[in-house]
Amino acid sequence: MLCLDFFCCGALMLCCTRLCGALLASHGQRLIPAHDPTVTDTSSASTVSHHGPQNAACFVDDIFAVLRDAVGSDGELTNGGLPQFGICTASDSSSGSVLLELAKEASRNQRDGLEAMHPTGVLLAEEDQRGTLMLTFDLPPSPLLKRSPALLLVFESPPAGGLLDITFTSQSLHPHAQTVCVSGETRYILLTGKATEGNVHQKWRISVETKSPDMSQSLKDVLIGGKSGTTISMVPLLLFSGERGTDTRFSSLASSQTSFLCELKRFLGDVLPQDHRGFSPLLLDSLQSLPPLTLDLSSSDALLAGLINSSSITVFSFRSWSSVFQVHRGELAFPPALLEELKQRLEETVGKITTVIREEQVGQRVTERLGRLKDLSALPLKKPAAGESQYRAFILLKALQTVARAYEVQRGLRATRAGPKNPVRANICGLKSLTVSLEKRLGLPNTVNINNCHGSCAFPMSNGNNHAVLLNFHIEGENVDERAPCCVPVAYEALEVVDLNEHGTFLSIKPDVVARECGCR
Incomplete structure (x- = not known):
């Protein structure tokens, strides 16, 4: 006889074959193996190892x-x-x-x-x-x-x-x-x-x-x-x-907040352009990062305003959140003027993504997922109170901004490949696309376009400082023992990582990740 105990997580939480006792149920109690009093012969029973499901x-x-x-x-x-x-x-x-x-x-x-x-x-x-x-x-x-x-x-x-x-x-x-x-x-x-x-x-x-x-x-x-x-x-x-x-x-936490985050994860997985070239994954934890910021009711107006207007790519990390049953109830509080700006930007971005979905023929399922996300994150028409609806609207805005940027990059690459090639201009120092792969277990998107700089720094020089101009003049005078000016990034954008886990929602800003401008140095 093979005896398999299941763990009961209560209510809407799971009761799976592979749940480990370290997981916590919805009310914080530690899970215990279920006991079957009718089983009397355990001599042939096997001890079962339990592991939490990946999601x-x-x-x-x-x-x-x-x-x-x-x-x-x-x-x-x-x-x-x-x-x-x-x-x-x-x-x-x-x-x-x-x-x-x-x-x-x-x-x-x-x-x-x-x-x-x-x-x-x-x-x-x-x-x-x-x-x-x-x-x-x-x-x-x-x-x-x-x-x-x-x-x-x-x-x-x-x-x-x-x-x-x-x-x-x-x-x-x-x-x-x-x-x-x-x-x-x-x-x-x-x-x-x-x-x-x-x-x-x-x-x-x-x-x-x-x-x-x-x-x-x-x-x-x-x-x-x-x-x-x-x-x-x-x-x-x-x-x-x-x-x-x-x-x-059966709490509203499971029916609204969890549904929103799960639907967001599925939506990002379906809509984001996929690159399957098998790059070696980049470990974001190895990058320098500013101290993490908590996104909750205590978040400052200046922080929220900066994030709404930020053009940085946002990566959503479900790494910790997906391995537990208890999901933190995210809440944010925007001042009235900033809340109105959030609503307007969300409406504009949803319209932009709807156009992208139609033109890129991503699929009907993606359209349905976006519709559900809109329903789950809809802001009331009259002065919505601080809390979950503002939180979900903000998270959705940041996700859609990242999707819009990903497709802008993809369309730019297509236009570059299809357009006429000028050998002279093509060799001038400038910004080129460079996609790197992130840890698959981290979150979505799982690739990021960080850009890089390529091209010549010969005269006439593009965006060269005085040092580069004089250096180039010196080398052209047959002083070949010096390093020639190089085409390198001179301005960057940060990468924002939103970490969702059972303790809350945290923002980690990793500066100088995405090259934004090139120059000869």
Whole structure:
């Protein structure tokens, strides 16, 4: 028997196969392994190592985003939706209709009708020689269980191998027996559950088997990663659609602030130009930096005004934030005049990015993500109070300014390559594009155009100081033992790094990163 304990993070927090005890739940309590009192024989149980998922803070929200993408513009499921959720055929009306309902609920603004809950524990045991497995889910008491849930099993890594038919059988499912088709395209297994009566502590026991005993090893490969597997390769999640209940454990923090930051991360990943030339990554921590500044209600008006008007590239670091469940509630307070400027600049920049998306044909999904970001960061028309809405509007502005600049650089490069080439002018000292790669684990964008200077410093000299002019004159007099004037950066812009973590939002300014002007020195 292989015993796998899940950690319960409470409320809307995750309950995953690989969560380590060092993670913190929404109310600050330390996570503890779930205990199954029915397990008496532990002699053959394996000790399971637990690791936090790479994107824990966005885990649930990312699933809702996938559900939204499963519905096309016609309001029906897209062609890739069925195999992605393990649904065998379009005629499977039970799972297909539930998936469509969940997808439509997820598409509504701020997912008002869709809620999630996680088991407090799970036990996986092998029942017989035929390879039948038994999954036992330990569910917390909740009024949500009075609704018909959908059990979603989320693969932590894509399944390998060919098509595999798996049958799940349980009195907790409706219908009692459900067959799924797992392939390389499958990322989720969707099962339809049955509502319970009363608010009682409950266990779901689900039998899992394949069509033939010969496929039992393939079944184990899917569920626990084969013979050497020590953890279930799927994370369970119960989804409930319909009217929002009265369970106060589902806080607005998870439904607005987290949704905004997760949507921002997905949007930046989709819209920013990608460079796949495999540069060696630059470690930003090795660069000189000014003391970090906290972005919160105490931020000075001068700082906020400077950031709104800054043309610097902003990198958003989700490195610390994505590894924890507790997300800091960001808040800012702008004075009335600066708040009005923020609103105007945001409106202008959204219009500019909308044009970029259309002209660059980035895709409909990016347009939808931008629409959701606008909804989640909308400022009230009449004197919005200091707090989250001002914070989200500011963060969105900085992100869109970086996107706009990235496309300006890309268009400039295209124009340079397409335009007529003047050999004389092309060789004059001037600014050229130079893209460097950032740490992939840092954030977005993952590349930055820092520019560089190239060209000749011969007479007539471009932007040369007196020293360079005299030096060049001296060398032209056949004094070749001296260094000739070089084309180098003479003015720079800083790089701004916004670090999002459980303690707050911090700004790190790294001066003299992006070359802005060249000269002969």
